[in-house]
Amino acid sequence: MRPSRTSYPLSWRLMDALEAVAAAVWPRSFSAAVPWLMLLPAVVLVGLLVLGLWDMADGSFRTLDTATFLPSDDYSLTNYHRAFTEKLFFTVASRSLIGSLIVTAVTLIFAFPYSYVMVRTRSAALRKFLLIALFLPFFIGQVVRAYGWLIILGSQGMVNEALGLVGVAPIRLLYNYPAVLFGLVQYMLPFAVLMLAPALTAIPEEMEAAAGSLGANWVRTFIHVVLPLAKPGFIGAGLVVMTLSLTDFAIPAILGGGSQDFIANAIYDQFFRTSDQGMGATLALLLVAVGSIMVGVVFALFGAGTLAMGRSK
Amino acid sequence: MTETMAADAPSAVSVRDVNMVFDGVHAVRDATFDLEKGRFLTILGPSGSGKTTLLRMIAGFGRPTSGEVFINGLAVGSVPPHRRSIGMVFQKLALFPHMTAAENVAFPLRMRRFDARTIPDRVQRYLDLVKLGKLGDRRIHELSGGQQQRVAIARALVFEPDLLLLDEPLAALDRKLREEMQLEFRRIQRELDVTTINVTHDQREALVVSDEIIVMDHGRIQQKARPEATYRQPKNAFVANFIGVTNFIEDTVASIDGERIVFDRPGFAGRIGNGFRPVTGAAARGALRAEQIRIGSGCEALGDVDTMFDGTVTDAIFEGERVVYEVSVKGLGETTLRVFDHDPVTHNQHDIGSTVALGWNVKDVLVFGD
Numbered sequence: 001m002r003p004s005r006t007s008y009p010l011s012w013r014l015m016d017a018l019e020a021v022a023a024a025v026w027p028r029s030f031s032a033a034v035p036w037l038m039l040l041p042a043v044v045l046v047g048l049l050v051l052g053l054w055d056m057a058d059g060s061f062r063t064l065d066t067a068t069f070l071p072s073d074d075y076s077l078t079n080y081h082r083a084f085t086e087k088l089f090f091t092v093a094s095r096s097l098i099g100s101l102i103v104t105a106v107t108l109i110f111a112f113p114y115s116y117v118m119v120r121t122r123s124a125a126l127r128k129f130l131l132i133a134l135f136l137p138f139f140i141g142q143v144v145r146a147y148g149w150l151i152i153l154g155s156q157g158m159v160n161e162a163l164g165l166v167g168v169a170p171i172r173l174l175y176n177y178p179a180v181l182f183g184l185v186q187y188m189l190p191f192a193v194l195m196l197a198p199a200l201t202a203i204p205e206e207m208e209a210a211a212g213s214l215g216a217n218w219v220r221t222f223i224h225v226v227l228p229l230a231k232p233g234f235i236g237a238g239l240v241v242m243t244l245s246l247t248d249f250a251i252p253a254i255l256g257g258g259s260q261d262f263i264a265n266a267i268y269d270q271f272f273r274t275s276d277q278g279m280g281a282t283l284a285l286l287l288v289a290v291g292s293i294m295v296g297v298v299f300a301l302f303g304a305g306t307l308a309m310g311r312s313k
Numbered sequence: 314m315t316e317t318m319a320a321d322a323p324s325a326v327s328v329r330d331v332n333m334v335f336d337g338v339h340a341v342r343d344a345t346f347d348l349e350k351g352r353f354l355t356i357l358g359p360s361g362s363g364k365t366t367l368l369r370m371i372a373g374f375g376r377p378t379s380g381e382v383f384i385n386g387l388a389v390g391s392v393p394p395h396r397r398s399i400g401m402v403f404q405k406l407a408l409f410p411h412m413t414a415a416e417n418v419a420f421p422l423r424m425r426r427f428d429a430r431t432i433p434d435r436v437q438r439y440l441d442l443v444k445l446g447k448l449g450d451r452r453i454h455e456l457s458g459g460q461q462q463r464v465a466i467a468r469a470l471v472f473e474p475d476l477l478l479l480d481e482p483l484a485a486l487d488r489k490l491r492e493e494m495q496l497e498f499r500r501i502q503r504e505l506d507v508t509t510i511n512v513t514h515d516q517r518e519a520l521v522v523s524d525e526i527i528v529m530d531h532g533r534i535q536q537k538a539r540p541e542a543t544y545r546q547p548k549n550a551f552v553a554n555f556i557g558v559t560n561f562i563e564d565t566v567a568s569i570d571g572e573r574i575v576f577d578r579p580g581f582a583g584r585i586g587n588g589f590r591p592v593t594g595a596a597a598r599g600a601l602r603a604e605q606i607r608i609g610s611g612c613e614a615l616g617d618v619d620t621m622f623d624g625t626v627t628d629a630i631f632e633g634e635r636v637v638y639e640v641s642v643k644g645l646g647e648t649t650l651r652v653f654d655h656d657p658v659t660h661n662q663h664d665i666g667s668t669v670a671l672g673w674n675v676k677d678v679l680v681f682g683d
Contacts, residue, residue, distance in 0.1 A: 206407040209403070210403055210407035210408075211395075212373075213399055213478075214395075214400075214421035214425075214468065214469075214472075215395050216424040224420070224424075228409075229409075229411060
């Protein structure tokens, strides 16, 4: 004989009640809609972004009326023409593009040994130390860190003082291109390591041992086994580092001191210094386009599947 | 080969007093053995017995804390794996997923700088050897489990290594495929005459494939012998228990008469096991294999045996080619004995609860200490 319902434990009856309420609020026949409903917040967020982009696209075709400081009512391609012909914009764009490529390459080269040791070390203490060292910069924030570099690299900073002790005259370490790239690499390293580490974890240690037993030294093991197998991680990390440094604002602004503007700084100037919203919108859209093309090229070359997305065969 | 030559030629593998301690665990203790060229050795033991650690030291992944490994008479302690001439098939195979089967097999040839013009022919020859001649262009994930095994074997052998190491590569296969691959390993090993060391916890595999078996437990080599000797003359109770299904019967030694030990319980006797020094009045264990016990409904059904006991069937398990009985024997202090039986003619079975007669010969009861 079945025991009466009242003999069930309280927690069971609570769960039964909850399920009854859930069934009343959301009948089973609606259940097919659940996945779509869960997608909704993401769709709304992306939708808002598209709305903003649409507004900016509209603005990018209006020129600034220097008499009234208002955008014109009629549409023209003047802003785009300026963006492609004026030397200032070309300089800024090429500086950002070349800079982001250099930063990506250098960051990946630095990030690989770091993540490799972090993933492969047998010492739990070392792994913890590397992880903490990785996350610490995230708690500090980009602007504060950039100011930290001012203190270290400034003309009366720690480095120059140390050089002074051995009789070297102060060197200008800041407000130049290398300083900006240096700051960006330092900022991007944790991102790259975080993206690389899972890819390296996915490579069984046995794979490297096998390469060794088959006659490959560590260099050839790296080239023929680790690198190809870690490709998704490298591509993912590379994309993140490239897009983030291409669009970075704080590091070029602070470590470049106004002389090393990236595209984001130029956009800021158009919006908030010269109040030319149309020009700002044009540059912003071009930046989105350039970034998308770069991502598109990487996908076309290596396939989106290399990011470990989609179903594996 | 003349006898003098055999004496002069160094063993393919010599392990001398090898110890391995890591993280405070003494994984391998005083391991010493020799393996002649062309032999198939299996290191058998439960997980944690140190068998894989020993194999990895021979491969060069991990240096012994003390002791030395010799390959063809040369100490290899400071030689990294990629400079040793050792082919290894790994537990999870470790095939390279970004290469085809043929590229996997070609990999060691490229790494070891074989003449590039000879590589395709040689790869094809070894793919043929493992019966994968037409599947060289397949990617690893397009091959079945058994085919992947074969690629791994071809890859480990294609550069004609001095030594082939197998690190439990069959553990993950289902039984049928595993037994097929065991025979395949045996065939290829005989065909190429390559010295092979296999590690497994599967006693059946060890008996089927090996020329010699090393049984390990708790980091120590318990016995090194031919498969038949390992099975029939186990050196101690651990080996007797680990290989085959063995009953242990506890009793006290009443008297010792040469090889023969007579126990306190009336009618129970046995033979001194390897290395056991019996003392009258001390506790000892008789080890008796399940297939060496005969079972019948009465004494007359047992035939020619010198020991007989009555018992009660407590369980009967039908396994197809045999029936496993568990029989509680009153005359041996209610010890439960496992008995294998197979009646191919009348398919007679004894029911649970029925009284049966058990019989065996004294020479089959090996006596060990505790």
